[in-house]
Amino acid sequence: MTTAESHGLEITGLTKKLGENTVVKGISLSVRRGELVCLLGPSGCGKTTTLRMIGGFLQPDGGRIAIDGRDVTELPPERRPTAMVFQNYALWPHMTVYKNVAYGLRLRKLAKSEIDDRVAAALKMVNLDQKANRHPGALSGGEQQRVALARAIVLEPALLLLDEPLSNLDAKLRVGVREEIREIQQRLSITTVFVTHDQDEALSVADRIAVMSSGDIEQYSDPDDLYRHPESRFVAGFVGAMNIFEGRVTTGGVLVGAEDAFLPCAEGVLSGLRAEAGNLELAVRLEDVSVAPASSGGPSGGAGRVVRQVPHGHFKEVLIELGKQASLRAYVDPDVDLSGPVAVTVRRLLAYRDGELVYSSHARDQAGRRSEAAAARVESAR
Ligand SMILES: Nc1ncnc2c1ncn2[C@@H]1O[C@H](COP(=O)(O)OP(=O)(O)OP(=O)(O)O)[C@@H](O)[C@H]1O
Ligand SMILES: [Mg+2]
Missing domain, CATH: 3.40.50.300 (P-loop containing nucleotide triphosphate hydrolases)
Incomplete structure (x- = not known):
């Protein structure tokens, strides 16, 4: 009916x-x-x-x-x-x-x-x-x-x-x-x-x-x-451009790139992540990375070097080398000169363990809102 x-x-x-x-x-x-x-x-x-x-x-x-x-x-x-x-x-x-x-x-x-x-x-x-x-x-x-x-x-x-x-x-x-x-x-x-x-x-x-x-x-x-809010590692990698790192949390920060570099995270981003022990996959959107000339007196962050710049008209995509085996992509204003050393800050990140979202630096995510699909899966498994 x-x-x-x-x-x-x-x-x-x-x-x-x-x-x-x-x-x-x-x-x-x-x-x-x-x-x-x-x-x-x-x-x-x-x-x-x-x-x-x-x-x-x-x-x-x-x-x-x-x-x-x-x-x-x-x-x-x-x-x-x-x-x-x-x-x-x-x-x-x-x-x-x-x-x-x-x-x-x-x-x-x-x-x-x-x-x-x-x-x-x-x-x-x-x-x-x-x-x-x-x-x-x-x-x-x-x-x-x-x-x-x-x-x-x-x-x-x-x-x-x-x-x-x-x-x-x-x-x-x-x-x-x-x-x-x-x-x-x-x-x-x-x-x-x-x-x-x-x-x-x-x-x-x-x-x-x-x-x-x-x-x-x-x-x-x-x-x-x-x-x-991609709820799985698969969705994080499939929908939209994303930096993905394997890493783990140490007292010094988030160690990535075969443990040769730290992700330069803003303090608020790290606070909740410290509880997550063991190996993680970290996901960072390209627009969630701030990049500024290191000398500008702007926001302090990790030090990096821009090794590639790809113009896209009203913005450009840059590749920043963090360590020998770790680099980070970011979207930046095309008019800013990034030829010298840069300060890099990750303003937001998501963390996955065994493919599942375990942490998001955004407060809303931490409520752990389940998607309808996940709820339906639970439902149909009964
Ligand atoms: N007649 C068939 N016998 C056996 N396997 C099949 C048959 N038809 C499809 N498959 C398999 O079923 C799976 C799903 O196929 P389907 O056509 O639904 O994929 P899809 O998501 O539409 O992929 P695409 O984006 O390439 O169109 C594939 O692995 C395919 O090889
Ligand atoms: Mg098809």
Whole structure:
């Protein structure tokens, strides 16, 4: 039964074995109505397999799938309120844009006038109403991608499934088309699952992101939370640029780089970390490092030397040598001259032991807020 409170999509304990491997390992995920959720993870982590199960193209070995409160686990694709845009967008080359988009509606045997109206509206939405009579071969990659999107949207699905919808586009077009997808998705308020291996894409389009690794969900958070509070070493390394060190805490500070250098931490950063004995992995965002000429009388910090500078227009990325085997990357103001000795201060860090977050120098993190994914894992293990 559909209720006002039901989710747009609710997955519980979804499992799939392919060949010898369990490629989806009992994942649970709730997507609110109208929300865009990204499944983000490296190649082979089970994103497409998960999406195909949601769309009904692959039968799960265990678990349930509900859309708008209705269990669809046993239904074939054509009886689910879903539309899927496949990675290679699979347009029919011999059909015009109009016919490609009308195809699904004709299968549903709708009246010609209704098909015409809905196709026209969908093409207008993706800005292709002027190209309805072209064949896909006479369209750019971005235009073909938008036809694939129109073909899905025209079905008015309750749930839109997008598998790497931008992977065949060049860098500039990717940004343009992803903004269009987001805009249309929000305007129509379609619940959407968007698969990508590109963390930048996920951070920029998603309401929430489920980071997957080896068939499991590592963390399920909004983009800001995911970036600021990665709950596992895997997420810390996968989402956003990060310095990662192996090290341990001593009375002198945090020893890193085969123990030949100290991380130059601000005092507040270190205070809570002193309790953590043994080997740790330390993670520091590039914008959480202050770098200033040592002579400037600015904030005191560890001494370092800038060995590489990479300009990025309005900022630059620098590589700072801390010891023979330790260096630190940082974002700095492009106008500051860092050719001489520099003072370096780490203003914030995260520490992981055995892959799990054990310390964050930000007070908010220390409350140990568990992600919904972690809570769901605990729940499904019961
Ligand atoms: N038919 C199959 N038989 C056996 N193993 C399979 C089969 N299809 C996929 N796999 C394996 O399942 C795992 C998950 O595949 P899946 O296609 O879901 O990954 P993905 O996250 O979508 O990766 P990508 O980013 O490369 O598209 C992979 O290790 C893959 O090799
Ligand atoms: Mg895939």
